[in-house]
Amino acid sequence: MYKIIIFTHGTFSKGLLETSSLILGEQPKIEFFSVELGCDLSNLKDQVSKSLESAKKDQEEVLVLTDLMYGTPFNIMVELQKNYKFHHITGVNLPMLLEAINCRDTGTLAEVAGDIVDVAQNGIVDVQRLLEEMEE
Template identity: 35%
Template sequence: MKKKLLIATHSVFADGIKNAMELVTGEQNSVSTLCAYTNDMTEVETPIKEIIDALCDDEELIVTTDIFGGSVNNEFMKYLSKSNIHLIAGVNLPLLFELIMNLESENTVQMIENAIQNAKEQLQYCNPLIQCSITEENF
C-alpha cells in the first residue's frame, strides 16, 4: 500500500512544522497539511471528509494532529473504523522525521509504534542534564 502523511493542526502550525521538517529532509511529496480554523477554513468536518473520500483503496493515510482530544483530532477519530486510516496525536519534528524515514515500511502499525517511542525519547528536560554535568566537572 502507498502511504501518505497528513499533518493536521489548529491554525498554521501544520504548514510551519512541515516547512521545518523539509528544511532537513528536503521536499516530501507524500506529506500534506491541513490548517484548521484559519481564514480559509472555519470548520473541519467538510475538508476532513473530502480528504478521507479522496483516498484510493491502495492508499494508507497516517494523520498526525497537534492535540489529543482537540477538535481536529476528534474529527479524524470518526474515521478510525477504516483500516487504512492511522491517527497519531501530539505531532512534533522527531515524530515526523521517524515517519518520513520509515514510510516505505511494510508494517505500518509497527512503524508508527516505533516512531512514537523514538519521538518520546527526544522529549527531555535539559536543566538536570546540565546540573549533572557541572557536578561531574567539580569532582
C-alpha cells in the same frame, strides 16, 4: 509508502511541514490541514474526507498526526475513523514527523507506528537535568 496528513490548530501543521522540508527536502504524499479561528469546520472536515477518499481509492495507508488530544483536529479525525481506515497519532512534534517520514520505506505503518511514538517521546528532554547528569 504511506501518506501523511498533519492536522493541527493554527499554522502549526504548515510550519511542521515546512521545517521537515528544510531538514529532509521536499517529500511526496504529505498534506496539512489547519483549524483557523472562524473557519468552516464542516468544509474542513470535507477536505480531509476527500484526502482520505483519494488514499482509499489508491489503496494507500494513511498516517494522521494531530496536535492535541480532544482538540478539534483530533475530534474530527475520530469521527472520520468511523468511515475511513487510517492510523492516528496525537501529540505531533517535529521529531515524530521526521521519524514518520524516514520510516515510510522501512515497513508498514503498523510496523513503524510504535517507533514513531517512541522517537517523539524521547525527543522531550530536560536539558538542565541532562547537563547536571553529565557533570556527575
